[in-house]
Amino acid sequence: MKKIYIFITVLTVTAFLQANAQTKVNVTFAVDMSTHTGAISDSGVHIAGNFTTHGSSTINDWDPADPDAKATLIPTTAIYTVTTDLTAGDTLLYKFVNGNAWSVPGTEIEGHAGNINATCGADDGNGGFNRLLVVPNFNAVVAMQWEMCAAAPVALSVKNENVVKPYFDIYPNPSVNTSTISYSVGTKDVVRVEVYNALGQLMNSDAAMQTPGSYTNTINTSNFATGVYFVKLSVGNNFNVAKLNVVK
Numbered sequence: 113m114k115k116i117y118i119f120i121t122v123l124t125v126t127a128f129l130q131a132n133a134q135t136k137v138n139v140t141f142a143v144d145m146s147t148h149t150g151a152i153s154d155s156g157v158h159i160a161g162n163f164t165t166h167g168s169s170t171i172n173d174w175d176p177a178d179p180d181a182k183a184t185l186i187p188t189t190a191i192y193t194v195t196t197d198l199t200a201g202d203t204l205l206y207k208f209v210n211g212n213a214w215s216v217p218g219t220e221i222e223g224h225a226g227n228i229n230a231t232c233g234a235d236d237g238n239g240g241f242n243r244l245l246v247v248p249n250f251n252a253v254v255a256m257q258w259e260m261c262a263a264a265p266v267a268l269s270v271k272n273e274n275v276v277k278p279y280f281d282i283y284p285n286p287s288v289n290t291s292t293i294s295y296s297v298g299t300k301d302v303v304r305v306e307v308y309n310a311l312g313q314l315m316n317s318d319a320a321m322q323t324p325g326s327y328t329n330t331i332n333t334s335n336f337a338t339g340v341y342f343v344k345l346s347v348g349n350n351f352n353v354a355k356l357n358v359v360k
Contacts (some may be wrong), residue, residue: 128232133248135200136167141243142255143183146190150228153211153218155196157192158182161206166247174211176219183208183257201247205234205242208258216302225259231281232261232294246354252279262294262326278347286357293343301348305329307356308342315341334360 134218141159145152158181163171170180171194183192196206209226211219223233233241245254261283262307280295297303304319316331331343333356341356 114317117172134167136197137200137247138195138251139198139245139247140195140207140253141183141206142193142253144189144190144191144255145210145255146257147260148190148210148220148258150210150220151340153220157221158209158211158212159183159206160196161204161242163196163198163204164204165342166202166204167257168196171196176214177212182212198247200247202247204221204245204247205236205289206245207240207242208256209234210258217303222259227259228261230284232281242264249281254279257326262328276279277350278345278350279353280343280345282343282354286359287331287336289332291331291356293329293331293334294326295329295345297322299315299348301322302346303327304332304346306344306346307331308344309336310340313349328330331356 117333136303141343143157143159145157158178159171160174160176160181161171162171162173172178180196181194183194192208195272207222209219209221213219214221221240222228223236228241230241233243236242243256250352261281278295278297280293282291282293284291293305295303300321300323302310302319303322304317306314306318307316309315317335318329333341336358338358338360341358342353343356345351357360
């Protein structure tokens, strides 16, 4: 009987650990520097944020001098990318840095020019704003324009079990009267934005044929009751869903 009890205990503990395991995903951050009017630092473009806190095994917290925080330039473009692993569901704070330090002359810190603000960022306590990312539960590519809330006009997609999903941001979230979704389209296709309530009822729908580029779509939530809603972005036959909280 003791052996049976021990076996059951082991199974119970194993099941508990599996149920509570944190999902790790790979996220590639990209920044389009073509909107930047100045020179690119000799030190290159870096990313800084609370990466270690949210599961990164490669990038240290708030350290643009970390070699693993340096972004790589995609040839023939002005886009720099860096990839790391993160814990799905966590809310990451980050910003891009033109340079590799906080106070060295020539270093430009994103979020202090006023283009990134409370509509898509969080106050960093130093007169600027950090970007926010709710880490998805699948591998993702997040591409943004330097010092802007808008997504970069490049083909963005994420992969999960060989299904291509379009990535998008929603801000502000929670929403009071309106929220904006920001996304990009890589090929000409029909783009549809749908909002569902927690019962699966369609609350709002909008569709249009769109060519490659970056777009925003405003969702009117003024008539929505307080609660949880789901925004579905479809590009052709591929789609992605994100949660939107509405408060009154």
